[in-house]
Amino acid sequence: MIEVFTTNIPNQNKGISVLKKLKKNFPKLNISFDIERTIINYPCDHSILRAEGNTILVENFIKEVNTLGFECDILEDKVCRKQKEI
Template sequence: MIEVFKTDVQRVAQAKKLVTLLLQNFPKSKINFDLDDCDRVLRVEGEDFIPEKVMMLVNENGFLCHMLA
């Protein structure tokens, strides 16, 4: 499964912190940001992650995160 999320993450350091956090919760997933995209895309690929939990974790760390259709 692959899910793509729109975020408001601006800095590489912020993205790295979130990737580390998300990998702690979903260690078998591939997770990355595209901060050059206008939607500051977060891409999560794997079988064991829950999209709602991804959004919750990002939101709890002070960033907006919405699933893209």
């Protein structure tokens, strides 16, 4: 199972710190962090946390990120379709 979360973790250094704590608290999960640009306007701007494992307790994961001082939400599964040209 894979869950993808949006967060307001603002930079790579904070992301590494959060990853260390999450990996300690959720040792059975493979967790990764990505950030493309500065987080100014969450949730429009966001960084990504991915968690992979047999069982992911989403509420516990989100609560832990919140406890570390950051917002965290499940990334909605959206299908984007290319619009037809008129």
